[in-house]
Amino acid sequence: MSPQHASEKIPQDEKQHIEDLRQRLSAKIQREYQKGVMRRDAHPKTHGVVRAYFIVEPDLPPELRVGLFARARRYKTWIRFSNQSATIQPDSKRDIRGMAIKLMGVPGKKVLDAEADATTQDFILISTDRFVTANVREFAGLIRAMTSGTLSVIWYFLTHLRVGLNLWHSMLRHANPLQVRYHSTTPYLFGDRPVKYAVIPQIRHLDRIPDNPPDDYLRRAMVRQLSQEDAVFDFMVQFQSDPEKMPVEDPGKVWPEELSRFRKVATIRIPRQYFDHPLQDEFGDELSFSPWHALPEHRPLGGINRARKVVYEAISRMRHGHNHTERKEPEGWDIPGMESLDQSSEGSRFLWGSTTIFRKHGQP
Numbered sequence: 001m002s003p004q005h006a007s008e009k010i011p012q013d014e015k016q017h018i019e020d021l022r023q024r025l026s027a028k029i030q031r032e033y034q035k036g037v038m039r040r041d042a043h044p045k046t047h048g049v050v051r052a053y054f055i056v057e058p059d060l061p062p063e064l065r066v067g068l069f070a071r072a073r074r075y076k077t078w079i080r081f082s083n084q085s086a087t088i089q090p091d092s093k094r095d096i097r098g099m100a101i102k103l104m105g106v107p108g109k110k111v112l113d114a115e116a117d118a119t120t121q122d123f124i125l126i127s128t129d130r131f132v133t134a135n136v137r138e139f140a141g142l143i144r145a146m147t148s149g150t151l152s153v154i155w156y157f158l159t160h161l162r163v164g165l166n167l168w169h170s171m172l173r174h175a176n177p178l179q180v181r182y183h184s185t186t187p188y189l190f191g192d193r194p195v196k197y198a199v200i201p202q203i204r205h206l207d208r209i210p211d212n213p214p215d216d217y218l219r220r221a222m223v224r225q226l227s228q229e230d231a232v233f234d235f236m237v238q239f240q241s242d243p244e245k246m247p248v249e250d251p252g253k254v255w256p257e258e259l260s261r262f263r264k265v266a267t268i269r270i271p272r273q274y275f276d277h278p279l280q281d282e283f284g285d286e287l288s289f290s291p292w293h294a295l296p297e298h299r300p301l302g303g304i305n306r307a308r309k310v311v312y313e314a315i316s317r318m319r320h321g322h323n324h325t326e327r328k329e330p331e332g333w334d335i336p337g338m339e340s341l342d343q344s345s346e347g348s349r350f351l352w353g354s355t356t357i358f359r360k361h362g363q364p
Contacts, residue, residue: 005189014137046281047219048081055075056068081098083098100124104120132166132167136304186302228272238263239263293329
């Protein structure tokens with residue numbers, strides 16, 4: 001692990017709470033998925049796994065030319081859009097939405113010793129600008145309450161009012177995952193300075209939540225948009241400028257934009273494509289995303305990210321072991337088994353420039 005950054009203050013009991021989290025979440029998914037496919041403990045419902053380009057901006061000023069952003073370059077990318085709720089539920093329910101980004105072909109040693117030679121870089125974002133809790137201790141308490149019954153949950157929220165307010169603020173209804181603003185909520189290094197990330201959509205036509213929406217209307221909205229046009233996002237960074245008002249160890253507190261504005265460092269372009277196929281969903285379910293799949297220049301900071309390092313690894317290994325699938329980082333856009341799909345003239349091709357993204361098999 002990289003040396004501790006000066007802005008990090010690690011509580012003495014943090015490892016104990018991280019281990020409690022690991023044990024409880026591991027036991028939870030073991031109970032819930034004794035048979036069949038084991039899914040993630042959070043974000044189990046996939047709206048879509050899509051091919052994208054992550055395009056580093058040209059001519060960035062020197063302070064932004066760091067790590068991944070040191071020079072203008074275009075990376076092939078996978079992006080998974082999801083619902084956070086541990087229960088797969090209708091999209092009309094209030095929830096937090098997720099955007100997990102995996103760049104491929106990223107040179108350089110990575111943070112994790114076991115994956116030092118990997119060529120991927122992940123960014124984990126959600127549809128809220130604040131994490132639900134202030135630290136690992138609070139989060140472990142929340143998970144303990146949620147796995148102990150209704151009365152425990154009620155008591156927890158009565159004694160942790162800010163957690164309840166953060167959760168209420170964050171759980172919303174949305175019309176289209178491609179038209180949502182996403183945030184890292186937790187901080188990361190950007191060279192030697194802490195930053196937070198945001199991904200902001202460029203919206204041409206704003207969708208509305210349909211009347212009497214079907215359970216999977218968010219996926220349908222993505223299918224509709226990507227059959228007609230590209231989806232484009234601005235990838236932004238916000239530098240910490242005041243350690244007191246913009247703390248590293250409390251991701252439940254929003255960093256004020258009046259103290260430090262977000263600055264664009266890259267464009268995410270999701271080309272027109274067809275992605276609504278079971279094999280592509282299975283491929284996405286087998287992917288593992290972690291903020292620790294990262295260059296040292298972009299190392300995760302803070303207690304929640306330190307907990308993610310342990311918990312994400314444990315859950316990923318458990319899922320892949322249970323499902324008898326290989327834990328492997330992708331190297332490109334190919335999906336095993338997709339090569340056999342019908343490529344006759346009846347199939348529709350979705351192109352971006354001269355690059356064939358995918359050949360649609362049959363009709364949606």
